[in-house]
Amino acid sequence: MNPPLIRFTDVNKRFGPLTVLDRFNFAVQPGEKVTLIGPSGSGKSTVLRILMTLEPFQEGTLTLGDLSYHEPNGRGPFMASDKHLRDLRKNVGMVFQSFNLFPHMSVLRNIVEAPIAVLDMRRDAAEARALELLRLVGLLDKRDQFPSQLSGGQQQRVAIARAMAMRPRVLLFDEPTSALDPQLVGEVLGVIRTLAHEHDLTMLLVTHEMRFAREISDRVCFFAAxxxxxxGTPERIFSSPEQPRTQEFLKSVLTGQG
Amino acid sequence: MTWVHDLAILTRGAGITAIIAVISTLLGAAIAFIVGVARVEGGPVVARIALFYIEFMRGTPLLVKLFWLYYALPLIGVSLDPFTTGIVGLSLNIGAYGAEVVRGGLQSVPDVQIEAARALNFSRRYTLLHITLPQTVIEMMPAFGNLAVQNLKDTALVSLISIADLTFRAQQLRNITLDSARIYTLTLLGYFVMALVLSAVMRFLEHKARRGAAFPRGMQQ
Known part of the structure; x- marks a missing residue:
């Protein structure tokens, strides 16, 4: 087996007195598609937010490739310099529950802004790549619209294109369809399904869409406390969960989804 | 004949008032952005200095600050001419109020926008200049409009450090003509007209900005 791309070792994460991750261990292989499921507050989203450097953690180690999240002489809550955090972020992209497109920029500019400003890409190259991605998410005709003119599903598809434009090795999806009207969920899942076919892209997905998780994941992880x-594999977790807590959770969400 | 003569003198004063108001408002806006950003983005030391500046300026009378700059500052070796003194005093004063507007605007940008910027690996500086400030600058404009009008009215105090502005000219004329009612009525109208023009300009700028492609919220519905 290859060395893992991501490895959490005994990570503790607390918000004040509340322990969110408790001696947490987790490893992800390059190219693996992993779905994180579990009740809210169980720490799934926190795993993604730590990987994106949006949250610091207190103890333990986390590595991405050969980069450690804490520097030996690092200071501040992240125990790392700003430059080091930016080196880490080069590898990671994130799609948020609430899309978070920049409201003052057109769709095209939302996508090309970071490649030009951060990766020093030439504008014509960045736009060519953006149009390719807009075609992939089926929104080529919306390139000059503003986010406020798009539906939630369309905004989320742009947000996915925006994250992909940075060519991340790891793409994190934090409940990407939870804020959407039910009839818009399908179009976003369709785009994620397409990306799941990209062999090199490592994907971590937090979702309550169990059928979708079963369909696209290599591995499903059930979180609690x-x-x-x-x-295990989606077949095993969904067909024959061993832990009572997993069984209970799956029963409650699957009856809800009918 | 006296009407024409009086109006000519008051108009000259109003010109000075307008120049001082415009320059000090623009400088004040620059101060507002620097101090407001320092308050939100500066480290603990810088943010505290910015806070002290804001509290000091808001907690002291403008008139006393103008007197201090005009009479006390030369005693420690810095002499400014009255015009410069007036501009400096007004700018520092209105800049502090503007800094609070900038701070409020920056803090009104949802945190998730900053998280999205971080996820795309933008630097802090780029995030400020291209993501957060542009989103909020239009929302700041009505408050800036109010401050500009307040600053225009505050300029009347510079007449007390011997600048020949509208109020100064009014005092002069009144001392000569002793016709307080006429002179002060004209003076009030003079300030009022200038304030109306200023408000109209600010509203026009805001309207233009909202219609611009860079800001879609005004286009919704």
Missing amino acids: GRIVEQ
């Missing part, structure tokens, strides 16, 4: 209680 800041730890992974059970993990």
Whole structure:
């Protein structure tokens, strides 16, 4: 087996007195598609937010490739310099529950802004790549619209294109369809399904769409109280969960989804 | 004949008032952005200095600050001419109020916008200049409009450090003509007209900005 791309070792994450991740261990292989499921507050989103350097953690180690999230002489809550955090972020992209497109920029500019400003790409190259991505998400005709003129599903598809424009090795999806009207969920899942076919892209997905998780994941991890209680192939987790907590959770969400 | 004569003198004063108001408002806006950004983005030391500046300027009378700049500052070796003194005093004063507007505007940008910028690996500086400030600058404009009008009215105090502005000219004329009612009525109208023009300019700028492609919220519905 290859060395893992991402490795959490005994990571503790607390918000004040509340322990969100409790001696958390987790490894992800390059190119793996992993879905994180579990009740809210169990730490799934926190795993993504730590990987994106949006949240610091207090103890333990986290590595991405050969980069460690904490520097030996690092200071501040992240125990790392700003430059080091930016080196880490080069590898990671994130799609948020609430899309978070920049409201004052057109669709095209939302996508090309970071490649030009951060990766020093030439504008024509960045735009060519953006148009390719807009075609992939099926929104080529919306390039000059503003986010406020798009539906939630369309905004989320632009947000996915925007994240992909930075060519991340790891793409994080934090409940990407939870804020959407039910009839818009399908179009966003369709785009994620397309990306799941990209062999080199490592994907971590937090979702409540169990059928979709089953379809696209290599591995499903069930979270409870800041730890992974059970993990395995989607077939095993969904067909024959071993832990009572997993069984209970799946029963509650699957009856809800009909 | 006296009407024409009086109006000519008051108009000359109003010209000075307008020049001082415009220059000090623009400088004040520059101060507002620097101090407001320092308050939000500066480290603990810089943010505290910015806060002290704001509190000091808001907690002291403008008239006393003008007197201090005009009479006390030369005693420690810095002499400014009255015009410069007036501009400096007004700018520092209105800049502090503007800094609070800038701070409020920056803090009104949702945190998730900053997280999205971080996820795309923008630098802090780029995030400020291209993501957060542009989103909020239009929302700041009505408050800036109010401050500009307040600053225009505050300029009347510079007449007390011997600048020949509208109020100064009014005092002069009144001392000569002793016709307080006429002179002060004209003076009030003079300030009022200038304030109306200033408000109209600010509203026009805001309207233009909202219609611009860079800001779609005004286009919704």
